[in-house]
Amino acid sequence: MNLAIWIPISFGLGIAVLLLCFGFLEACEKI
Amino acid sequence: MIWLLPATMLLTTALLAIPLSRYLAWIMNGEYHPPRLLASIERRLDTGNQNWKQYTIALLVFNTLLFVYSYGVMALQPWLPLNGLHRGMLAPTTMAHAAMSLSTNTDLQHWSGDVHFSNFSQIFVMIANFFFSASIGFCALAAIIRALRDGPGKVGCFFVDMWRVMIYMFLPVGFLVSLVFLQQGMPMTFKAAETITTVEPAAMGTQDNGQAKAQTIVLGPLAVFLPMKQLGTNGGGFMGANSAHPYENPTALTNFIESVGMMLFPMALVLMFGRMLNKLRHAWVIFSVMMVLMIGTVVWSVYFDTLKPNPGLTAHPPSDKFELVAQHGKQVIALPAVAGLPVDQHTGNLESKELRFGTAAGATFAAMTVDVTCGAVNCAHDSLNPVAAISPMTGMWLNCIYGGKGVGMINLLVFLIIGVFVAGQMVGRTPEYLGKKIGGREMKLAMIGLLIHPIMILGPTGLFAATAWGQKAEFNPGAHGFSEITYEFSSASANNGSGFEGLGDTWGLNDNPSPAPTSRAWDLATVIVICISRFIPIIAPIALAAGMGAKLASPFGLGTMRDDTPTFGFLLFGTIVIIGALLFLPVAALGPLAEHFGPIPFGG
Numbered sequence: 001m002n003l004a005i006w007i008p009i010s011f012g013l014g015i016a017v018l019l020l021c022f023g024f025l026e027a028c029e030k031i
Numbered sequence: 032m033i034w035l036l037p038a039t040m041l042l043t044t045a046l047l048a049i050p051l052s053r054y055l056a057w058i059m060n061g062e063y064h065p066p067r068l069l070a071s072i073e074r075r076l077d078t079g080n081q082n083w084k085q086y087t088i089a090l091l092v093f094n095t096l097l098f099v100y101s102y103g104v105m106a107l108q109p110w111l112p113l114n115g116l117h118r119g120m121l122a123p124t125t126m127a128h129a130a131m132s133l134s135t136n137t138d139l140q141h142w143s144g145d146v147h148f149s150n151f152s153q154i155f156v157m158i159a160n161f162f163f164s165a166s167i168g169f170c171a172l173a174a175i176i177r178a179l180r181d182g183p184g185k186v187g188c189f190f191v192d193m194w195r196v197m198i199y200m201f202l203p204v205g206f207l208v209s210l211v212f213l214q215q216g217m218p219m220t221f222k223a224a225e226t227i228t229t230v231e232p233a234a235m236g237t238q239d240n241g242q243a244k245a246q247t248i249v250l251g252p253l254a255v256f257l258p259m260k261q262l263g264t265n266g267g268g269f270m271g272a273n274s275a276h277p278y279e280n281p282t283a284l285t286n287f288i289e290s291v292g293m294m295l296f297p298m299a300l301v302l303m304f305g306r307m308l309n310k311l312r313h314a315w316v317i318f319s320v321m322m323v324l325m326i327g328t329v330v331w332s333v334y335f336d337t338l339k340p341n342p343g344l345t346a347h348p349p350s351d352k353f354e355l356v357a358q359h360g361k362q363v364i365a366l367p368a369v370a371g372l373p374v375d376q377h378t379g380n381l382e383s384k385e386l387r388f389g390t391a392a393g394a395t396f397a398a399m400t401v402d403v404t405c406g407a408v409n410c411a412h413d414s415l416n417p418v419a420a421i422s423p424m425t426g427m428w429l430n431c432i433y434g435g436k437g438v439g440m441i442n443l444l445v446f447l448i449i450g451v452f453v454a455g456q457m458v459g460r461t462p463e464y465l466g467k468k469i470g471g472r473e474m475k476l477a478m479i480g481l482l483i484h485p486i487m488i489l490g491p492t493g494l495f496a497a498t499a500w501g502q503k504a505e506f507n508p509g510a511h512g513f514s515e516i517t518y519e520f521s522s523a524s525a526n527n528g529s530g531f532e533g534l535g536d537t538w539g540l541n542d543n544p545s546p547a548p549t550s551r552a553w554d555l556a557t558v559i560v561i562c563i564s565r566f567i568p569i570i571a572p573i574a575l576a577a578g579m580g581a582k583l584a585s586p587f588g589l590g591t592m593r594d595d596t597p598t599f600g601f602l603l604f605g606t607i608v609i610i611g612a613l614l615f616l617p618v619a620a621l622g623p624l625a626e627h628f629g630p631i632p633f634g635g
Contacts, residue, residue: 001122001541001551010127010555011102017131017559018095021566025087028574031475 033337037329037395040287044294045322051295052302058199059173059192060307069198076190082183083577086174087570089189090167094134094566097163101130104156114149115223116249121147122538122546124554131558133157135565136164136435138267138406138528139519141536141554145249145270150223153251157267158259165263165296165436166196171569172300172437175444175576176307179465183577200296201262208258208292216281219254253278257285261292264435266406266528274396274409275385286388286409290396293405297433300440308465312595317443320604324432325402328422332398336419337391340376342627380419383411394419397529401426404435406528413515413533417626420531421619424518427525428615429607430484435526438565441572443607445480448473448575450606454592464594466584473575480571485614487524487564491556492517492618500552506533510626517622523557524564 057063065073081089104111105126109119121129125142132139133156144153170193174186213219225248229235235244249270256269257279270276280286301321305314384393393410400407401423412423426432431442452469455462462469495501495516505512511533518531535547538554547553585591593599 001124001538003120003123003541006123006551007106010123010558013555014098014102014127014131014558014562015095017562018091018098018566021562021570022088022091024567025084025091025570025574028476028570029084031472031574 033333033391036287036389036391037333037399040290040294040395040399041322041325041329044291044298047291047295048298048302051299052306055200055299055303056306058195059176059303063195063199065199073191073194076194077188078190079188080185081188083174083178083186083573086186086189087573090171090174090569091566093163093189093193094167097134097160098130101134101156101160102126105129105152108149108152111149111151113151113154113221113223116149116247118147118149118152119540119542122541122543122550122554124551125538127558128554129156131561132523132528133160133265133267134164135526135561136168136263136265136404136438137523137526137561137565138265139523139557139561140267140271140528140530141550141557142539143271143537144268147539150221150251153256153269157269158252158256161256161259161263161265161267162197162201163193165201165259165265166193168435168437168441168569169196169200169296169300170437171573172304172440173307174573175441176304178573178576178580179467180308180580182580186573186577201259204295205255205258205262208262208288209254211288212257212285213254215285217254217257217285218250218278219252220250221252222250224249250278257289258292260407261289261405262296264293264297264403264405266293266400266404266408268407274407275411277387280385280388280409283388286392286396289407289409290399293407294399294403294433296436297403297439300436301433301443304440310465310595313599316595316597316600317440317447317603320600320607321431321433321443323604324429324607325399328402328426328432329395329398331425332394332415332419332422333391334419335422336394336397336416337379339379339416339419341380341382342416345376380414380416383414385409394422398422398426400529401522401525401527402432402434404430404439404525404527406522408529412518412529412531417511417514417623420514420518420623423529424514424521424619424623425611425615427518427521427527428485428488429611430525431607438526438569442480442484442568443603444572444576445477445568446607446610447603448477449481449610450602451592451594452477453606454602458592460590460592463585463591464579466587466591467579467582468585469579472578476571476575476578480568480575481610483567483571484524484564487560488517488520488615489618491520491560495520495552495556500549500556503549504535504547504553506535510622510629514622514626517618519553519557520560523560526561526565 305311536553538546538550
């Protein structure tokens with residue numbers, strides 16, 4: 001794999017999904 | 032004798048869980064007074080009482096840092112010490128998959144520890160995550176208990192809880208277990224490998240000049256790796272063969288301890304739940320329901336695998352021929368010639384079993400490891416008889432048969448809230464749990480916590496089964512291939528980590544010249560599934576408990592439904608089984624059941 005492409009994609013995906021969970025936590029307050 | 036092994040394992044664990052639960056409650060209630068040095072560290076970590084949201088944010092931030100740390104260490108592997116076999120950098124998607132998998136207590140492995148990891152990575156990525164990720168689920172349960180008991184503003188301090196779980200619980204128990212493992216012959220060394228000459232000349236093949244190749248046997252600190260792999264219900268293997276490898280499971284005694292070890296904390300946590308809430312009889316009802324389900328899965332697995340022959344050998348006479356629709360049109364396939372061989376089948380299905388531990392040990396371990404979402408394996412689940420494979424899948428689908436540390440009890444709590452709600456509707460009373468009314472908000476959060484699991488299994492399974500991502504990866508066609516895909520996403524979503532295998536999902540080291548063609552898709556899909564299925568079912572129940580904790584408890588009256596009776600146990604059992612069947616029976620019919628009733632066992 002081309003590291004310059006796939007490191008940002010794979011690492012970024014992991015962080016993005018974790019951030020989604022933070023977002024869900026915020027949403028829980030409004031439920 | 033077949034039943035003696037699982038019965039002894041379950042009984043031993045249940046008996047040990049009783050005193051352990053008392054100890055855990057004592058620690059988590061802050062009644063233990065540690066030595067001065069440890070107390071001083073604890074004071075420094077104590078940032079004060081957190082409310083439910085602060086606690087959950089701390090939990091998520093900690094996990095995010097764990098993901099970043101794990102990814103970073105793996106990326107730097109070629110330049111870090113303890114790399115005697117000169118392991119290179121893993122492929123980026125494999126690193127993301129591994130970092131997410133390990134930091135969430137899943138330990139699903141698209142890599143093989145003995146092939147792709149240096150000893151530095153085994154210690155500082157895997158063992159470190161074994162402690163941290165196991166503690167996180169434990170802390171989440173502690174927060175829920177305190178939210179229910181003390182209200183949403185007093186759920187404790189996440190950092191103190193993490194410290195207590197790791198230092199006062201996992202470390203001492205893990206140390207004792209590691210001494211036994213060491214005595215039983217488990218390697219404990221920083222040496223990367225031993226090169227030996229095989230007894231049979233050229234057993235490993237020959238070099239170009241005709242000389243016999245030597246065998247390289249990977250070594251490492253297994254005696255400290257294994258205790259937390261099992262006690263923390265992590266399950267990630269030092270070796271690719273996991274607990275079937277003689278270094279990871281040298282004797283029948285270590286197999287017994289590993290089995291008891293993975294069930295110990297999940298069982299004890301159910302009773303800790305009751306002790307901390309001062310509702311021990313209620314906890315025993317929950318414990319009994321879980322035990323019935325666990326016995327059911329173990330009996331199912333052993334009966335259909337150890338006491339039944341391999342249908343690949345016996346289902347049809349060798350003269351039978353079947354039409355199979357393959358990629359290149361219809362083919363007429365004769366059953367394998369082995370079907371006509373006089374193979375003795377009275378010992379059941381022995382394919383891919385580690386017989387050092389007995390014929391039933393594989394099927395027993397398979398059921399137990401998924402019920403408590405450990406994921407360690409001592410046989411190949413891909414080789415279980417088709418119907419027997421329903422047992423491990425059921426453990427992951429229900430995900431509350433003791434379950435992982437903390438999260439299993441949390442999942443059960445969701446089923447419990449739904450069961451109480453349904454029962455309340457049936458008798459026309461406002462449903463309540465622990466004297467707290469269950470309203471619309473609680474039900475919404477419970478349904479989110481419940482439904483995210485099947486969505487994360489069934490959605491990706493359908494997508495991968497219908498596209499080249501799945502079709503190019505499965506090693507078997509037909510129903511067995513579908514089971515392989517289903518199992519992978521079930522394992523990811525349940526944070527289990529065991530592999531059915533039979534899937535080409537490994538890229539491995541980045542310079543691998545022949546990676547599995549769709550491994551990138553598998554890596555990235557499991558990153559998403561693992562993460563969402565880990566944290567949504569933790570966050571929603573914490574918010575739910577916080578909401579309930581804020582309500583005033585109703586006084587116990589004549590119309591109050593008691594939660595410490597066998598009737599309540601039946602209600603809970605029925606809720607779990609009916610909801611589980613509604614959600615997952617169709618996918619079971621397309622996979623293992625279709626394979627069993629279909630013409631060609633194991634997909635031809």
